[in-house]
Amino acid sequence: MSMSDDPEMQQILAKQELFENIKRIQKICWDKCMSDGVDSYLSSRQEKCLENCADRFVDAIVIGTSRINQRIAGGSH
Amino acid sequence: MDYSSSSPKGSLGPNERAALMSNIKQQLDVAHAQELLQQVSEKCFKMCIQKPGSSLSSSEQKCLTYCMDRFFDAANIVSKAYGQRLQKELANAR
Numbered sequence: 001m002s003m004s005d006d007p008e009m010q011q012i013l014a015k016q017e018l019f020e021n022i023k024r025i026q027k028i029c030w031d032k033c034m035s036d037g038v039d040s041y042l043s044s045r046q047e048k049c050l051e052n053c054a055d056r057f058v059d060a061i062v063i064g065t066s067r068i069n070q071r072i073a074g075g076s077h
Numbered sequence: 078m079d080y081s082s083s084s085p086k087g088s089l090g091p092n093e094r095a096a097l098m099s100n101i102k103q104q105l106d107v108a109h110a111q112e113l114l115q116q117v118s119e120k121c122f123k124m125c126i127q128k129p130g131s132s133l134s135s136s137e138q139k140c141l142t143y144c145m146d147r148f149f150d151a152a153n154i155v156s157k158a159y160g161q162r163l164q165k166e167l168a169n170a171r
Contacts, residue, residue: 012101012105022155027116034151050155
């Protein structure tokens with residue numbers, strides 16, 4: 001069995017991809033939501049903003065993916 | 078680390094394979110921690126240090142401490158929201 005068929009390796013690669021995605025979202029959402037600064041706790045506005053931000057980011061990915069797939073399916077013109 | 082000591086050239090025995098996997102996982106964990114540290118340092122420096130002085134003021138120090146803690150709070154919220162959304166999307170896809 002080669003490394004690429006190995007389920008354990010698949011798991012490692014999946015974990016890596018998950019980490020990269022979360023890192024990307026964290027970066028963007030921190031900038032968007034924490035512009036009013038930090039304190040000894042996250043405000044409820046900041047918490048809500050972070051949750052919404054992650055959700056909206058996934059929306060963006062989902063729409064982007066479907067648009068790309070449509071273009072590929074429709075051929076190039 | 079010799080991964081091929083007791084197996085034919087080009088393939089790994091089960092012990093070597095297990096050792097390799099464990100090593101890979103460990104190195105990835107270390108790499109992840111380093112990446113997170115870089116990210117938090119950058120974000121918190123930007124937020125807390127407006128004009129770099131010849132030393133760290135106490136308000137800068139306080140800001141950095143808060144910022145680092147809040148960064149990990151934020152990371153937890155974002156991971157959780159992302160994970161939940163991912164599960165929802167995967168469930169919809171079936």
